[in-house]
Amino acid sequence: xxxxxxxxxxxxxxxxxxxxxxxxxxxxxxxxxxxxxxxxxxxxxxxxxxxxxxxxxxxxxxxxxxxxxxxxxxxxxxxxxxxxxxxxxxxxxxxxxxxxxxxxxxxxxxxxxxxxxxxxxxxxxxxxxxxxxxxxxxxxxxxxxxxxxxxxxxxxxxxxxxxxxxxxxxxxxxxxxxxxxxxxxxxxxxxxxxxxxxxxxxxxxxxxxxxxxxxxxxxxxxxxxxxxxxxxxxxxxxxxxxxxxxxxxxxxxxxxxxxxxxxxxxxxxxxxxxxxxxxxxxxxxxxxxxxxxxxxxxxxxxxxxxxxxxxxxxxxxxxxxxxxxxxxxxxxxxxxxxxxxxxxxxxxxxxxxxxxxxxxxxxxxxxxxxxxxxxxxxxxxxxxxxxxxxxxxxxxxxxxxxxxxxxxxxxxxxxxxxxxxxxxxxxxxxxxxxxxxxxxxxxxxxxxxxxxxxxxxxxxxxxxxxxxxxxxxxxxxxxxxxxxxxxxxxxxxxxxxxxxxxxxxxxxxxxxxxxxxxxxxxxxxxxxxxxxxxxxxxxxxxxxxxxxxxxxxxxxxxxxxxxxxxxxxxxxxxxxxxxxxxxxxxxxxxxxxxxxxxxxxxxx
RNA sequence: GCUCUCGUAGCUCAGUGGAUUAGAGCGCUUGCUUGCGGAGCAAUAGGUCGCAGGUUCGAGUCCUGCCGGGAGCACCA
Numbered sequence: 001x002x003x004x005x006x007x008x009x010x011x012x013x014x015x016x017x018x019x020x021x022x023x024x025x026x027x028x029x030x031x032x033x034x035x036x037x038x039x040x041x042x043x044x045x046x047x048x049x050x051x052x053x054x055x056x057x058x059x060x061x062x063x064x065x066x067x068x069x070x071x072x073x074x075x076x077x078x079x080x081x082x083x084x085x086x087x088x089x090x091x092x093x094x095x096x097x098x099x100x101x102x103x104x105x106x107x108x109x110x111x112x113x114x115x116x117x118x119x120x121x122x123x124x125x126x127x128x129x130x131x132x133x134x135x136x137x138x139x140x141x142x143x144x145x146x147x148x149x150x151x152x153x154x155x156x157x158x159x160x161x162x163x164x165x166x167x168x169x170x171x172x173x174x175x176x177x178x179x180x181x182x183x184x185x186x187x188x189x190x191x192x193x194x195x196x197x198x199x200x201x202x203x204x205x206x207x208x209x210x211x212x213x214x215x216x217x218x219x220x221x222x223x224x225x226x227x228x229x230x231x232x233x234x235x236x237x238x239x240x241x242x243x244x245x246x247x248x249x250x251x252x253x254x255x256x257x258x259x260x261x262x263x264x265x266x267x268x269x270x271x272x273x274x275x276x277x278x279x280x281x282x283x284x285x286x287x288x289x290x291x292x293x294x295x296x297x298x299x300x301x302x303x304x305x306x307x308x309x310x311x312x313x314x315x316x317x318x319x320x321x322x323x324x325x326x327x328x329x330x331x332x333x334x335x336x337x338x339x340x341x342x343x344x345x346x347x348x349x350x351x352x353x354x355x356x357x358x359x360x361x362x363x364x365x366x367x368x369x370x371x372x373x374x375x376x377x378x379x380x381x382x383x384x385x386x387x388x389x390x391x392x393x394x395x396x397x398x399x400x401x402x403x404x405x406x407x408x409x410x411x412x413x414x415x416x417x418x419x420x421x422x423x424x425x426x427x428x429x430x431x432x433x434x435x436x437x438x439x440x441x442x443x444x445x446x447x448x449x450x451x452x453x454x455x456x457x458x459x460x461x462x463x464x465x466x467x468x469x470x471x472x473x474x475x476x477x478x479x480x481x482x483x484x485x486x487x488x489x490x491x492x493x494x495x496x497x498x499x500x501x502x503x504x505x506x507x508x509x510x511x512x513x514x515x516x517x518x519x520x521x522x523x524x525x526x527x528x529x530x531x532x533x534x535x536x537x538x539x540x541x542x543x544x545x546x547x548x549x550x551x552x553x554x555x556x557x558x559x560x561x562x563x564x565x566x567x568x569x570x571x572x573x574x575x576x577x578x579x580x581x582x583x584x585x586x587x588x589x590x591x592x593x594x595x596x597x598x599x600x601x602x603x604x
Numbered sequence: 605g606c607u608c609u610c611g612u613a614g615c616u617c618a619g620u621g622g623a624u625u626a627g628a629g630c631g632c633u634u635g636c637u638u639g640c641g642g643a644g645c646a647a648u649a650g651g652u653c654g655c656a657g658g659u660u661c662g663a664g665u666c667c668u669g670c671c672g673g674g675a676g677c678a679c680c681a
Contacts, residue, residue: 045661048661049660063622135681325605328607333679368676370607461617461618462618465610474630477630495641548618565640568640
């Protein structure tokens with residue numbers, strides 16, 4: 001917000017160093033750590049170290065030398081319009097703004113830009129974010145929720161930072177797991193499915209667990225049991241084969257059951273306010289992917305060992321001339337000619353770049369698939385697909401339960417819908433005691449916003465690479481560093497503004513030329529950082545940055561709210577200035593929450 | 605065996621080279637409602653930043669090795 005002044009000072013520093021033959025290092029500006037005043041600062045440690053390396057300065061210690069340079073620079077700069085004063089301390093050059101002017105600029109900027117405050121300049125690049133890739137024929141669990149939330153928030157950040165953004169989903173609608181559900185449904189449960197979309201999804205999960213138990217080899221099986229199990233297994237394999245050859249009955253069974261899952265998925269995405277632009281399905285890239293393998297074989301990138309009873313493979317390390325195991329050897333086509341997960345990802349990448357003209361492609365997939373993506377991207381590279389370097393696997397830690405890894409096969413999963421329902425229940429019980437003045441019909445809606453806010457925030461306030469042990473009590477906590485804490489700051493700001501309506505002072509003209517409290521200063525400071533936090537989070541692909549920032553912002557507001565009177569203020573100018581500050585804070589918090597895919601209620 | 609990842613306060617986590625005391629939340633202890641919503645505010649206690657070397661004027665942060673947890677490594681997705 002003070003780019004002009006900063007540039008001016010930077011130019012003066014450079015000029016000074018050039019004139020005095022000082023080996024100036026790159027100037028990195030940062031906010032001055034809390035001092036009750038604002039400004040920007042830069043250090044001269046690196047510059048002093050450069051000087052020392054050049055043998056100049058008669059062995060003065062680096063910190064001392066940095067301080068000397070800072071002092072000289074300070075004298076050289078003199079006074080600058082809009083800047084209150086400049087100081088040289090501990091090797092740093094601190095440039096302080098005129099407080100009232102700074103506060104005014106920040107608050108004005110937020111209020112004039114409104115919902116667009118913090119938005120980055122439009123970029124030419126198009127970015128595709130792929131997330132929400134659950135398998136069909138199962139129900140959506142809390143691990144899928146982490147994936148979807150991370151992907152969605154990343155998409156929102158990238159979009160807000162100024163990139164054209166395409167949201168892509170890639171459900172796994174193929175494979176043995178899918179066939180298993182179809183088989184057991186067809187054999188034992190046909191037309192017994194429950195009516196509700198979610199009930200049906202959960203029921204499919206249940207029959208899947210039952211089927212895997214039936215098909216699993218047990219200890220001390222009787223010969224009859226073994227024969228039974230093997231017969232079942234043969235039926236399942238036969239169904240898979242029929243699917244592959246396009247058998248009409250099996251295909252129809254597949255279409256119907258697949259649609260059940262997709263219906264549930266769409267409903268959950270709707271709850272999470274996720275709008276997917278492009279749907280890819282594994283079943284659709286199956287055929288094109290085989291064509292790519294054919295080409296890889298022809299060009300000797302892949303080795304076809306099918307004649308010897310083996311699969312089609314790519315010896316990646318060998319092709320790259322690596323001696324140690326790194327990318328290893330990847331199987332790209334089964335012996336029977338059917339495709340694999342990896343096969344399909346080759347065709348998918350091609351589609352993304354060629355059909356949708358994206359410049360970058362981000363895959364939000366858990367860390368266990370790291371090797372898979374490294375292999376896929378390397379094979380694309382060997383194939384000559386230049387955009388391979390624009391593919392990025394955003395890996396994240398998985399979600400486990402206190403009792404261990406989730407397993408659909410064992411039926412040990414925590415479903416998103418269960419947690420969602422529980423969240424609403426808990427909020428409603430809090431509201432029953434704290435929000436008696438809110439009409440009952442409105443409470444349900446707010447409960448959804450708060451409950452989801454808690455859940456979503458709990459998934460975002462841990463860095464991607466960390467695993468999460470899902471504890472429902474922690475995820476649905478409403479106290480401390482949580483979604484509701486941030487939402488509550490928004491509600492409180494709204495409450496003040498609502499009460500100010502009718503008072504003639506409502507957002508009238510004002511100036512910040514009174515003595516600001518440290519809480520006001522801190523709040524304004526936090527707001528001013530919004531744009532750079534958006535940019536950082538988007539460039540580093542880290543929703544966590546925004547999640548932490550939103551908390552800091554809310555925290556600054558809560559402190560302000562508690563310590564600084566607004567409506568009770570006597571002085572009209574001060575009251576108006578503070579009202580504008582509250583309005584700006586409300587806007588900034590709302591913008592931050594929106595980027596985090598969390599609703600900002602007016603009351604709670 | 606190889607590759608990747610994590611190891612910071614009792615617990616859950618921030619902090620990827622520079623400003624005397626390494627930060628939050630939970631939990632513990634203690635204050636705050638004749639104030640705009642207490643889902644809050646303020647304060648206290650709590651840390652050999654896994655270990656050992658190295659690079660640097662300066663390392664929780666970068667490099668190497670080791671120890672410990674997790675994951676992946678040919679026809680699952």
